[in-house]
Amino acid sequence: MEEADGVRGRARRAVRAELAELALGLFVERGFDTTTVDDVARVAGLSKRSLFRYFATKEDMVLGVVDVMGEGFAEEVRARPAEETPWDCLRAVLHAWEARIRESTDQLARLRLIESTPTLRARLHQRRDESRRLIADALRERPGSGLDGFTAEFYTAAAGAALDAASSEWLRTGGATDRATLIDRAFTTLRPS
Amino acid sequence: MEEADGVRGRARRAVRAELAELALGLFVERGFDTTTVDDVARVAGLSKRSLFRYFATKEDMVLGVVDVMGEGFAEEVRARPAEETPWDCLRAVLHAWEARIRESTDQLARLRLIESTPTLRARLHQRRDESRRLIADALRERPGSGLDGFTAEFYTAAAGAALDAASSEWLRTGGATDRATLIDRAFTTLRPS
DNA sequence: CCATCCTATGTCACTCAGTGACAATAGTGT
DNA sequence: ACACTATTGTCACTGAGTGACATAGGATGG
Numbered sequence: 001m002e003e004a005d006g007v008r009g010r011a012r013r014a015v016r017a018e019l020a021e022l023a024l025g026l027f028v029e030r031g032f033d034t035t036t037v038d039d040v041a042r043v044a045g046l047s048k049r050s051l052f053r054y055f056a057t058k059e060d061m062v063l064g065v066v067d068v069m070g071e072g073f074a075e076e077v078r079a080r081p082a083e084e085t086p087w088d089c090l091r092a093v094l095h096a097w098e099a100r101i102r103e104s105t106d107q108l109a110r111l112r113l114i115e116s117t118p119t120l121r122a123r124l125h126q127r128r129d130e131s132r133r134l135i136a137d138a139l140r141e142r143p144g145s146g147l148d149g150f151t152a153e154f155y156t157a158a159a160g161a162a163l164d165a166a167s168s169e170w171l172r173t174g175g176a177t178d179r180a181t182l183i184d185r186a187f188t189t190l191r192p193s
Numbered sequence: 194m195e196e197a198d199g200v201r202g203r204a205r206r207a208v209r210a211e212l213a214e215l216a217l218g219l220f221v222e223r224g225f226d227t228t229t230v231d232d233v234a235r236v237a238g239l240s241k242r243s244l245f246r247y248f249a250t251k252e253d254m255v256l257g258v259v260d261v262m263g264e265g266f267a268e269e270v271r272a273r274p275a276e277e278t279p280w281d282c283l284r285a286v287l288h289a290w291e292a293r294i295r296e297s298t299d300q301l302a303r304l305r306l307i308e309s310t311p312t313l314r315a316r317l318h319q320r321r322d323e324s325r326r327l328i329a330d331a332l333r334e335r336p337g338s339g340l341d342g343f344t345a346e347f348y349t350a351a352a353g354a355a356l357d358a359a360s361s362e363w364l365r366t367g368g369a370t371d372r373a374t375l376i377d378r379a380f381t382t383l384r385p386s
Numbered sequence: 387c388c389a390t391c392c393t394a395t396g397t398c399a400c401t402c403a404g405t406g407a408c409a410a411t412a413g414t415g416t
Numbered sequence: 417a418c419a420c421t422a423t424t425g426t427c428a429c430t431g432a433g434t435g436a437c438a439t440a441g442g443a444t445g446g
Contacts, residue, residue, distance in 0.1 A: 012423095036402065047425050052404065087383075118319055125318035126311055149365070154358035154379045161350030169343040186347045190280075190383045205394095229431060240396050245433065388446090395440080405429080412423070 016054045016064070019044055021106070023061040028109050032062070032117045059123040062113060070131030073097065074138035082143045086152070089139065090159040091187045098180040108175045115171055132156050162186035209247045209257070212237055214299070216254040221302050225255070225310045252316040255306060263324030266290065267331035275336045279345070282332065283352040284380045291373040301368045308364055325349050355379035 023040045030039075037058055041048045055061045073093060080089045101107070114120040132153065139145065140152040147155075166182035216233050223232075230251055234241045248254045266286060273282045294300065307313040325346065332338065333345040340348075359375035 037404085038402085048403090049405090049426080050424055053423080056404090058403070118322075121322055122315040122319040125322070126315040129311075129314055129318070150358055150362040150375065150378070151382055153361055154354060154382060157354030157357050158351045158383060161347060161354045164350050165343055165347035168346055172342070182343065185343070189344055189347060190351060230433085231431080241432090242397080242434090243395055246394080249433090251432070389444105390446100391442100391444080393440105393442090395438105397438080398436090400434080400436105401432100402434105403430105403432085407428090408426090410423105410425075412421100414419105414421085416418085416420105 012054075019051070019054055020061055020064045024106060024110060024113070027062060028113055032058075032113060032120060057123070059120055062110060062120055063123055063127065069097075069127070070134045073131060074134040077135060077138040078142065080142070082145075086139055086142075086145065086147060086155045087159075087187065087191055089142070090135075090155060091184065094159060094163060094183055095180050098183060102179070108171070111167060111171050115168070128160055132160065158190070159187075205247075212244070212247055213254055213257045217299060217303060217306070220255060221306055225306060225313060250316070252313055255303065255313055256316055256320065262290075262320070263327045266324060267327040270328060270331040271335065273335070275338075279332055279335075279338065279340060279348045280380065280384055282335070283328075283348060284355075284377065287352055287356060287376055288373050291376060294372075301364075304360060304364050308361070321353055325353065351383070352380075 019040075022044055026035050026040055026043060037051060038048050040061070041051045044051065055064075076093045076096065077089060080092060084092070114124055136149070136152040136156040139156060140147045140149065145152075162183050165186055166179050169182055170177055170179045212233075215237055219228050219233055219236060230244060231241050233254070234244045237244065248257075269286045269289065270282060273285060277285070307317055329342070329345040329349040332349060333340045333342065338345075355376050358379055359372050362375055363370055363372045
């Protein structure tokens with residue numbers, strides 16, 4: 001039951017990743033809504049029930065990676081120098097995050113699928129929502145931040161808006177533009193330095 | 194089939210509103226997830242099937258009003274004076290919108306329910322997402338806006354962030370604060386005048 | 387007043403996501 | 417070989433949502 005890293009846990013995560021990749025392929029090929037979980041299970045060679053032991057929901061098969069974001073992000077916010085403004089702090093962390101995300105594979109196909117599937121977009125937002133609280137709290141609890149809950153939440157949500165717009169544009173250009181640069185542009189739009 | 198205002202259409206909308214109110218009451222009382230659609234149908238005195246002829250989804254019974262926002266909002270954006278900056282334009286329209294929303298009943302209970310139910314939050318974001326494109330387009334197409342798609346979308350998403358944070362804070366204070374004021378505060382936070 | 391539409395509704399059967407319970411079956415350590 | 421434990425499969429179930437079809441009710445034209 002413990003999430004501590006045993007051989008078991010690692011194997012499990014490997015299987016999960018494999019299944020996610022397979023599912024993504026199917027969804028991209030046949031469409032998310034028109035592909036049933038049973039379809040995925042059949043192709044993957046296990047039962048629907050077992051599949052749901054790896055993923056809580058169908059959407060999770062696609063979102064998987066994104067969902068852990070919250071805690072890590074909040075932690076990095078806390079680690080930023082105290083003299084940094086909230087806005088710059090968020091920009092910096094988001095920037096660093098982007099660099100890491102770029103390494104994962106299939107980002108373009110995955111994002112395209114998410115963008116074109118309302119169900120998936122909804123889930124994604126739900127996830128981001130849960131993270132937002134965590135991040136806003138981290139922002140407020142920085143030494144000497146002097147932020148109230150409302151302002152902290154707004155900053156965080158605005159940063160999320162930057163991420164959103166950047167992802168959307170990145171997708172529109174077929175992955176040609178640099179997401180990190182776009183994010184910077186968004187941040188600067190509202191706070192020209 | 195036509196949505197034009199006949200006697201029929203008006204009656205239909207009245208029934209819809211009545212059902213929505215009834216459903217909201219049940220959801221608030223028993224919880225959204227733990228209340229089945231059949232429950233609502235039973236109390237309302239019609240079949241589940243008929244209920245789904247008034248609402249496409251269970252969530253729609255709660256969100257109902259919110260979803261028409263998109264087009265109206267976009268229209269008002271187009272009607273703003275051209276010399277206004279995008280940011281001020283959004284602020285003004287959002288401000289006007291708030292005044293109108295305040296008139297609807299049960300806002301507090303409804304919002305509380307939405308806030309505390311992930312499924313509902315997800316749907317709400319989904320709706321907002323659909324509106325965002327419309328509004329961003331309207332913003333870009335204002336005479337002499339000079340905005341690219343990316344920037345327009347970011348502005349719009351950021352305005353959505355302000356609305357979100359304001360709603361959240363408004364709820365936190367039990368409806369004591371003025372949402373319009375909060376929105377102004379958010380807008381000013383990122384663009385002190 | 388009756389025949390005729392048209393719409394709202396009910397009924398029934400179905401799909402699909404997700405869950406709980408329990409049995410079967412690995413795999414690991416001793 | 418033996419016990420222990422995690423993983424999987426099976427089966428039956430709930431709950432949202434849909435499609436097909438039958439029917440009741442209310443307006444309209446003759």
